[in-house]
Amino acid sequence: MSEFALSIRGLRKAYASGTEALKAVDLDIAHGEIFALLGPNGAGKTTLISIVCGLVTATDGTVLVNGEHWRDAYKAARAQIGLVPQEMNIDVFEPVWNTVAFSRELFGLKRDDAYLEQVLKDLTLWDKRKAILKELSGGMKRRVMIAKALAHEPRILFLDEPTAGVDVELRKEMWDMVRKLKERGTTIILTTHYIEEAEEMADRVGVINKGELILVEEKAALMKKLGRKTLHLQLAEPLSEIPAALAGWAPQLSDDGLTLTYDFDRHAEKTGIPSLLAAMRDEGIGFKDLDTKQSSLEDIFVGLIRNGNAGADA
C-alpha cells in the first residue's frame, strides 16, 4: 500500500468556456479516512471528483490513486475507485442483482456472488435483489447506486452529494452505511452542502470555494481552532431594547426580550464577558441563568466563505 489512498498535486481545470473550475489543488487523503469536501454551488467539487475518476480531463496536475498514476496506469488506478455520482445512472428496468453484477463485470473481475451478496446485505438490499429498479423507493435506488459502486471492490469510494434532497431519516441511514463502510476499511470522500453531514461523519474537512481549496483540517481541530462561542443570558425581566450602555458588545435580544446573546472569540485574551456582566449590573439588568455554546461547523463554514479566502489562521 502506498503512503496515501489519494494524492493530488497541482490539479487545474479550465473549461473551454473559460471557467477556472479548479486552481492548482493539492490534497492527500489517508487510507481509511472519511474526508468531506464542503463548498457552495459551483465551487468545483464535482469537477474534482470527475477528474480523479477519469470522466473529465484535467488542464494540469497529477493524481496518484494508492500510488498508481491516474493516467499512465489508468486501469489500475480506476479499479480502486468507486463512484456514486449525483445523478442516477442506472437502468430502471433491470433487477437490482443484475445491475450490481454487471457493474463488476465491467471491471473485468471474476464473478463473486458471495461478495455481492454481502454488499447487498450490508446495504439492506438483499431482499430486493430480484426487484426491478423502478419499483424501488428513492432511498433504495440510492443504495443500489452505492452497491453498484462497490461491486468491483474499490478501496476508495466517492460519494457526490449522497444525501441531496433526501429526508432526515434516510440521511441518517446513509450516514450509518458510510460508517459501516469505513469500518470495513474503505476510504470515503464525500461532497456535501450539508454542514451537518460533515460534522457528523468526517474525520477531516476540506473547504473549496471558487476552485481553491481554502482549508483542510481535522474536523475536531477545525472546530476548536475557528470556533467562536456564544453566551446566552436568561434575563430576570424582559428588555424592550438593548440599552445604549451595552451597545459596545453588540449583543442580540430575543423577540420576547428575555434572552440576550453575545458572540465572543474563545481564544481572545479578553472575551469581553466580565465587562459585559459588569455593565449589565451597572444598568440594573439582572439575569437568572447563563450558558455558553460552541459555534457549529456551519458557523465556521459560513464565516470562511464570506471572508473569501480566510484560511485557518484568520
Ligand SMILES: Nc1ncnc2c1ncn2[C@@H]1O[C@H](COP(=O)(O)OP(=O)(O)OP(=O)(O)O)[C@@H](O)[C@H]1O
Ligand atoms: N462542462 C462544463 N463546462 C463549462 N463549465 C463547467 C462545466 N462543468 C462545470 N462547470 C463550471 O465549473 C465550476 C465548478 O463546477 P462544479 O460542478 O465542479 O461545482 P460543484 O462544487 O460541484 O457545484 P454543485 O455543488 O452545484 O454541484 C462552475 O462554475 C461550473 O459552472
